[in-house]
Amino acid sequence: MEKGLVIALVGMGGTLFTLWILTIIMDILKKIFPYREEEESGGNRKERS
């Protein structure tokens, strides 16, 4: 049970920590590449195969 408790705590903490890191990464991405109307409308891609 003790082992299980440690694993559960590591699991919860690890999941929360990793997703917190991801929120920071998302914020950074949004700051580096902000939405610009003209870029978004001009950037249509064609499929390559």
Add this chain to the structure above:
Amino acid sequence: MGEIILSSISALTAGIGALTIQNAVMIAVGCLLLYLGIKKGYEPLLLVPIGFGAILVNIPLADLMGQEGLLRQFYNFGIANEVFPCLIFIGIGAMTDFTPLLENPRILLLGAAGQFGIFLTFLIAIALGFDLLEALSIGIIGACDGPTSIYVTSKYAPHLLGAVSVAAYSYMALVPLIQPPIMRILTTKREKLIRMEYPSHKSVSKRTKLLFPIVVTLACCLIAPMGTPLMGMLMLGNLMRESGVVARLTKASENEIANIVTLLLGLAIGGTMEGNTFLKPQTLLVLALGLVAICLDTVTGVLFGKLMCFLTKGKINPLIGAAGISAYPMAARVVQTEGRRYDTNNWLLMHAMGANTGGQIGSVMAAAIMLSVFKGMGLG
């Protein structure tokens, strides 16, 4: 002449004679799953092949799960080696739009809180006498994520695969029944009425959406490498979707590949529901614990939503915490419906969708972390 007739008749009735009570019960269970899928519309894409697979495998002497049996081939081909869940994840990634999450990244934390039920159920399962590997496979039902549950269970407790899969998919379909009472109990009227702001203009660039799957893959897989097959495939599907340059592959992942794999996966899971191995008190316990896991996910998600509501001075409606599970998009729709019960002009859907896609990432991440921890402890 008479001997030949007798032996022929005996051969033709051998199947009926060999039918055990367990087989009959499981055939009835298979029929029940078909009823739920066809008549009630509960996850029919999975429950129909699972139910039919359960019927087929319980036909005596057909030996469909024997070494040469058809269902055994499907099982070995895609479940024993964990290929099917990963292929399904490409399709899920291709179908998922992470924009609502990217518009409000902090909502991703609800996707973490929505997984705490996994860990709490893991502890309950250990207390009930399951070993660590079985307990993890049971707890992971709380991910509300079929492919992740199948991936983990086939790796650690294949003997529980039938029960875990049926629980995962059945409860996923029952989310609209399971979650609302918990949401109502845990939130006050004032909290239920909170309206969340929508950005006045688009805030997520194409480049951000394109880089998101790559960055998430790198970050998550470096932290928990054992989850790379799941996270990698999920994000590959999303990258294909957002890049827009491989529309054929994206379409195939969403449709043909996902459909074929779903069919074979369902049949193979049904194949694990053979009467003699499935009908045990342990199975009932697994089903009960699966329900506990999803309830606890909802509880922890909503409680975390309340915490975020408090920290943001009432800018977050705690109801969206219930969407922090992987059942996409059912959980988000439940939040929207609940929000509108108290205020018909309260539109929580996009925020709930953000939490719900966060739940998809969270469930894979929770599984990945547990797989990596188990590997590190030499258990996996």
